Amino acid sequence: MQPPAEHVHWMFATGFVVLGLCLLAEAIVGTEVWSRRRWRAYLWPGTLFLMGVLMWPVMTFFTNSTIHMLAHGTWAQVLMLAGATELALVRGKISSPWWRLTSAAAFLVSGISLLVHEQNGWFFQRSSFLHHLTGWVLVGAAAIPLGRCLRPRSIALGSAFGLAFVVVAVLLFCDRDLAPVFGHLSPVAGAPHR
Amino acid sequence: MNAELVSELEVPRHRTLRARFVSTLGPLTILAGAAWALLQPSRITLLHPHGQTFWWLVIEPPLLVIAVGLLFQLVVLPGLLADLDAASR
Numbered sequence: 001m002q003p004p005a006e007h008v009h010w011m012f013a014t015g016f017v018v019l020g021l022c023l024l025a026e027a028i029v030g031t032e033v034w035s036r037r038r039w040r041a042y043l044w045p046g047t048l049f050l051m052g053v054l055m056w057p058v059m060t061f062f063t064n065s066t067i068h069m070l071a072h073g074t075w076a077q078v079l080m081l082a083g084a085t086e087l088a089l090v091r092g093k094i095s096s097p098w099w100r101l102t103s104a105a106a107f108l109v110s111g112i113s114l115l116v117h118e119q120n121g122w123f124f125q126r127s128s129f130l131h132h133l134t135g136w137v138l139v140g141a142a143a144i145p146l147g148r149c150l151r152p153r154s155i156a157l158g159s160a161f162g163l164a165f166v167v168v169a170v171l172l173f174c175d176r177d178l179a180p181v182f183g184h185l186s187p188v189a190g191a192p193h194r
Numbered sequence: 195m196n197a198e199l200v201s202e203l204e205v206p207r208h209r210t211l212r213a214r215f216v217s218t219l220g221p222l223t224i225l226a227g228a229a230w231a232l233l234q235p236s237r238i239t240l241l242h243p244h245g246q247t248f249w250w251l252v253i254e255p256p257l258l259v260i261a262v263g264l265l266f267q268l269v270v271l272p273g274l275l276a277d278l279d280a281a282s283r
Contacts, residue, residue: 003249014258021219021266028216029278036277040270173255 005062006177013172015051019044020165027158041090049083052076071117075110082106097152103145107164111138123184126176134171137164213278220267227259 003011022044026034035041055076063069085102088094114135120128141164147157178190231238238257239250 001248003253007249007253010253010255010258013255014262017223017259017262018265021223021262022270024219025216025266025270025274028212029274030212033277033281034274036281037273040273043270173259 002061004177006175008058008062009172009175012051012054013169015047016165016169016172019047019051020162020169022047023162023165024159025162027155027162031153035090042087045083045086045090047083049080049087052079052081052083055079065117067117067119071113074113078102078106078109097149100145100149100152104142104149107138107142107145111135111140111142114138120186123181124186125184126174126179126181129181130171130175134168137167137171141167213275216274216278217271220263220271223263223266224260225263227256227261227263230259231256 026044053076055072059069059072059076062072082103082105085094085099089099112135114131118128118131118135122129122132144157144161144164148154148161151157179185234256235241238254239246240254240257243251
């Protein structure tokens with residue numbers, strides 16, 4: 001009953017769409033309005049934390065190499081750290097906007113993990129291309145939460161933060177276990193699944 | 195023109211703009227999922243379920259996108275618009 005790896009990517013992509021919509025809505029209406037109902041305030045940090053927790057079974061059941069295990073384990077930790085920090089910010093346990101550096105760290109570490117654990121070139125197959133692209137998107141997007149530390153009330157930065165999650169979701173939805181990318185498929189990659 | 199009246203009109207217009215923007219998020223997400231389903235019907239395995247395994251029938255990416263849009267529109271948005279309205283009064 002173990003899902004294929006591509007399905008796991010699509011489930012996480014769905015989580016990223018939820019995060020993106022919530023963050024975009026919060027950026028548009030403002031944090032004060034968004035936080036008027038407690039459940040709503042906890043919605044996106046809770047989802048982020050849950051996605052970190054769910055990365056542990058991914059690490060356990062989808063470990064086909066040591067570097068995959070390290071990458072998935074690192075993602076689990078940074079996602080949980082960023083989610084827990086945002087939950088503490090909402091709860092009022094911590095208040096400094098500099099705590100949002102954990103989100104920047106989560107983006108940066110996730111991006112580097114993606115780039116490091118992809119052993120093939122960009123055009124080896126689709127998942128290789130997407131690993132490289134998603135990695136660089138996340139490394140670049142790490143500047144957004146960094147900017148939010150400096151300007152926590154910026155609508156532009158808040159919207160960009162939400163859109164970054166939507167972009168990552170689109171890239172994850174494009175992922176297939178074995179498929180060509182722009183007509184390229186390495187002969188040693190194997191036969192496309194479907 | 196009475197400047198006081200103009201300043202009174204600014205707040206509702208601003209509120210309406212934000213309300214309009216946030217109200218488009220759900221429908222846009224649903225539209226994106228529906229467009230994806232039309233462009234790539236092969237991703238909806240429910241349309242050709244014969245011989246498909248469990249996960250291929252449960253995880254249908256375009257339908258998941260539509261579901262997220264519906265969830266946002268029906269669960270999150272109504273309260274958010276009410277709070278946005280209350281905050282601007």
